[in-house]
Each structure stands twice: as structure tokens, then as C-alpha cells.
Amino acid sequence: xxxxxxxxxxxxxxxxKVTIYYNGQPVEALEGEPVAAALINAGISSxxxxxxxxxPRGIFCAIGRCTDCMMIVDGIPNTxxxxxxxxxxxxxxxxxxxxxxxxxxxxxxxxx
Amino acid sequence: MxxxxxxxxxxxxxxxxLSAAYQAAGAGAKVLVIDENRLPGGQLFKQIHKFFxxxxxxxxxxxxxxxxxxxxxxxxxxxxVWLDSLVYGMQKDLSLGVIRNGxxxxxxxxxxxxxxxxxxxxxxFPGSTxxxxxxxxxxxxxxxxxxxxxxxRVLMLGSGNVGLIVSYQLMQAGAEVVALVEGAPKIxxxxxxxxxxxxxxxxxxxxxxxxxxxGNGRVEKVEIVGVDxxxxxxxxxEKTFEADTVCLAVGLNPMTELLWMSGCExxxxxxxxxxxPLHDASMETTVKGxxxxxxxxxxxxxxxxxxxxxxxxxxxxxxxxxLSEEEAKRKLAETAERLRTLRSGMFGEGRxxxxxxxxxxxxxxxxGTAESMI
Numbered sequence: 202x203x204x205x206x207x208x209x210x211x212x213x214x215x216x217x218k219v220t221i222y223y224n225g226q227p228v229e230a231l232e233g234e235p236v237a238a239a240l241i242n243a244g245i246s247s248x249x250x251x252x253x254x255x256x257p258r259g260i261f262c263a264i265g266r267c268t269d270c271m272m273i274v275d276g277i278p279n280t281x282x283x284x285x286x287x288x289x290x291x292x293x294x295x296x297x298x299x300x301x302x303x304x305x306x307x308x309x310x311x312x313x
Numbered sequence: 314m315x316x317x318x319x320x321x322x323x324x325x326x327x328x329x330x331l332s333a334a335y336q337a338a339g340a341g342a343k344v345l346v347i348d349e350n351r352l353p354g355g356q357l358f359k360q361i362h363k364f365f366x367x368x369x370x371x372x373x374x375x376x377x378x379x380x381x382x383x384x385x386x387x388x389x390x391x392x393x394v395w396l397d398s399l400v401y402g403m404q405k406d407l408s409l410g411v412i413r414n415g416x417x418x419x420x421x422x423x424x425x426x427x428x429x430x431x432x433x434x435x436x437x438f439p440g441s442t443x444x445x446x447x448x449x450x451x452x453x454x455x456x457x458x459x460x461x462x463x464x465x466r467v468l469m470l471g472s473g474n475v476g477l478i479v480s481y482q483l484m485q486a487g488a489e490v491v492a493l494v495e496g497a498p499k500i501x502x503x504x505x506x507x508x509x510x511x512x513x514x515x516x517x518x519x520x521x522x523x524x525x526x527x528g529n530g531r532v533e534k535v536e537i538v539g540v541d542x543x544x545x546x547x548x549x550x551e552k553t554f555e556a557d558t559v560c561l562a563v564g565l566n567p568m569t570e571l572l573w574m575s576g577c578e579x580x581x582x583x584x585x586x587x588x589x590p591l592h593d594a595s596m597e598t599t600v601k602g603x604x605x606x607x608x609x610x611x612x613x614x615x616x617x618x619x620x621x622x623x624x625x626x627x628x629x630x631x632x633x634x635x636l637s638e639e640e641a642k643r644k645l646a647e648t649a650e651r652l653r654t655l656r657s658g659m660f661g662e663g664r665x666x667x668x669x670x671x672x673x674x675x676x677x678x679x680x681g682t683a684e685s686m687i
Contacts, residue, residue: 202462204486209361209375213460238459246444246463246531257530259444260463263451264356265349266432266568283451286351 203242219289228293236282236293237263237270248272248282252298272296276303315418319345321629322409322422323392324400324571327355328615329607329622330428331383336626336644337426338390340635345420346387346394347411353387353394354380355430356450357615359457362478365503369651370616377457383619403574407602424602424629427572428622431565431586431608436470439525445532449479449562456486464558468535469493470523474614476562477506483560484513491554493517494537496544503660523559524551532557565612572609575600580674584667585611591675595628595645596621599678604629611671613656613664620652 205213217232221239230239237260240248247257248270261269265284274280274293278300282293294303321337323330326348338344352358360376371379387394398413400420409420433448440446445464449471455463467488469480472495480490493510498520500507511517524538524546539550566586569579577598579588589611596604606625607618624645631641656665 202465202487204456204460204462207460208485210457210460234459238455238461241455241463242461248444256442257444258442259447259531260451260455261435261447262433263447263454264432267435283454284350 219287219291221287221289221291221293223293224295230287233286236272236274236280236285236287236291238283239287240282240293247295249296249300250298255297271300273300273303278302315416317345317411317418317420319343319393319420319422320633320635321345321424321426321626322347322420323426323428324348324409325355325428325430325607325609326350326353326394326396327428327430327607328357328380328383328618329430329609329625330355330426331387332619332622333426333428333604333606333626333629334392334394334622335383335386335390336623337630337635338387338392340627340630342630342633342635344390344392345422346392347398347400347409347420348394348396349399351397353384353396357383359450359453360615361457361482364616370655376615379615400571403571405576405600407575407600423633424604426596426604426606426622426625426629427609428606428618428625429568429571429609431567431612433561434564434566434586436523436561436563438523440527440532441523443526443528443532444530445528445557446526446559446561449475449560450565452558452560453479453482456482456488462486462488464532464556465489466491466554466556467558467560468523468537468554468556469560469562471495471562471564472497472500472502472507472517472519473562473564474502474506475565476560477502477510479560479562480515481506481509481513484515488558490515491556492537494521494523495519496522496540498542518552521550522546526559532559535559565608567609567612569609572598572603572605575603577603578678580671582611582667582670584663585613585671589671591671591678593675593679594624594649594672595631595641596625597628597632599675602629602632611664611667617652617655617664620648620655623648624652 246259261267263283270282320342323346357380402410407425411418524536539547577600604625606621630636
């Protein structure tokens, strides 16, 4: 849930929207916000599963230190979603275990 | 390989690093500040509460406003700031390995100031890895910087100032705090913060801890339990809460990785969060030309971090000849005096003693080195 009105901070400007794709599903995001924030706003709290016991993991530190929030972002595994800003059309996938590099459907021509 | 040369390199653009840069650049040094994040300010911009302390420390001003002023000062001082730039390593000659825009750059400086900050502690209990269990600072970043609510019903563990302040800020952001749980028999943080939590009707459970967190894929239920004077769980005292988020406010530890690479000497001070670098009154470590400032020298708070940054900036500028001995001495003494007031009173006393222990260890190290050289 987004915090639009706040008793101390200014009203949140939500005018600059982009779309990212979470496991193929479109998710609305605000320009410049971290991937993790967009997913949490969309009600998604599980970002990856562990290699051995396949347990779910979400954010823990939210400042890029703990690596609990890693996902496959635009084909690149182990991306820290709490410090990676969204980009219109970005593909974000749940990472299982150590994750794998995936080649986009255009064969990787798209500039990353 | 690209090499960038500067007089002073500062690692970390938070409270301490920006203060150090402002001091050093103000003295005429060429200063480069490097930070991994896309925005400067470190953790200052999520501090939306009013700061404490004396007027000299901007008591009554909210943290993010102090952050804005600090940024303006640094910009005016002429220091260069590289954001989105990762310092991944340091050589014994203090050269820094940096990744910037996907490129590798070696930064060579005559003095390096490491102001890398601290990270949150973790606490293990059954279910502690479930999504929805997070650091209190993480929740604070989400609500105050990213402006999303990580959950609607939050249980907070830890009643230090972080636990108290973030509980209140979660309520300001629209969440319900179902309980504040503290293992010790008394509140850890300031009474004024605890009072706000109490008045808001948040139940506070002292001498309690989390027994387990359960849920299908994320936090759904939290079971707490009473603990005795020896921190042992007391069977039969369990209480269960429905919650979707658990915040851990159980302390922080200094991010010393770069410092370990430099080979500088450390001591272990539990009150400061673990291993901390030895340093002298001008924040120089046992490695000549390597300075430290802020939480990386021992976890305190933002005002102390800024003052330590001032000390390090002045110290490095003096060592490189940008400040006269006399002027540096005066500035260091003024700053040390302000720091002394921050480390006084009921809550500052422990930190003052810890810092004295650290400075003492440095003196002993230097005396020992001097003896061994004779």
C-alpha cells in the first residue's frame, strides 16, 4: 500500500508511472523507486526461494546489505531489488536458489 | 585501467562522510566522496523525527532537513560526489577499487576517510526467515523514503530508540503496531519516545521475547513469551498476535569490511556493536592516512557521526597541509567539546566510556609500536 498522505512528509507525487513485469504479470511502479518497493506496494512479499529447502525470502535490510531480496531482473540473477530502480518494461522474476541467467526473447539485442 | 587522483577520498555519503568532505574541501583539499547509493545522505533522509541534543546539534530539527542542509554545504564546498559507485576494495597503499557506470576505476588519494556506516542486527527464532520479518530500519526506509507500507499489523521487537521511533513512524504511515516487545525489564530508549507509543495505546511487553513466527509463505501469527532474569523463556506465559510484519530493532553493527582489508588494528567493544577500528582524536587509524568517522567507528547516532566526520575532515586536511597546526588544533578542540556534550547524560555516558576505551587502546598501540621500534 502506498503512503500518499503523511502527517509530516509532503504528499507523494504518483504522476510518473511505469510498468514492470513480475513473473510476466504487469505491475504498476513509480519512476525511480526500487523494484522491492513496487512489489511490496503490489502486495508481493516473497521474492525468492532458498537453494536447499526452497523456503521463501523477502526484504530484510532494504539498504542493499543483506541480499535477502535478490531476484532475476532483466535476466540477471542475484540482483538486489531493494537498491535497483525500476525501469519501464523491466522483467522481474522470482529467483529459485542461486538463479540462472536468462536470455530475453529478442536474443539480448535490447540494451541493458 | 582508469586512475583517478585526489587529495582526500571519502567512502560513504552519509552523515559522517558528508561532514568530513565539507570540512576537508572547505580547507582547500580536492575531495571525492564515493557512495554506492543513488542518493546521498545515508540514513538521514529516513529520519523524519526531530533530533535531540543541544542547539549546536540542531535539536528540534527533523533529520531529513539536517540532511538537506548538509548536502547544500557539501555542494558549496566544492567536493565532488560520485553516486551509484561501489567501493569494492582497498589496497594497503589506500588505493580504492571502484565500480562506476559498469567501469572499473582505481581511486588514489593521499588520505582516505571511511564512513561506511552500520547495518542492522538479525535475531534468529523459529520463523525468523519468513517474508514479513525485517529490520526496523528496513521498514523505516520503506515508509519514509519509498513511501510504501510493508504491512498493516506490525509487531516490534526491541525498545531502543530505533524500535520506539520506527513504531511511531509506522503509525504515522498508517500501520497498526500490535505490540512492542522488549527482552529487558525496562525500556531501552528515551522516555519521551516511549511515552508517545504508550499514549497511542500500543501494548508494551517488557521481559518478553518472540517465541515463534508462523504463516503460509509470510508472517501471519507471532507468539511471544515471558523471559526470566536469565533470559530463559517461562512456559505458560505465551501470548499470540495476528500480524503481517515483524520488525527487529535489536541493534546494529559497524560495516568494517573495507577497514579489515586495510590491515588497521581493531578492538572489541560490545557497546559499539562489535569490532571497531582503533583511532586517535583526529580519527586516524593505525594505518597512516586512513581515517574513520561515524557508525563504522562504533554505532552511535547521526549527530555524533557528523561531529566525527568533522574531526576526520579536519584531521586529514591538517595531515596534508591544508590547515595550519594552530587552526586545526582549535577546530578539533571545538568539535571534541561538542562531541563531549553529545556523549553525556544518562544515555550518553555509556558511549563516552566506550569511546574512551577505544582512544585508550589506540594510545597503547602507538606507545607499544614506539617501544618496539627502540
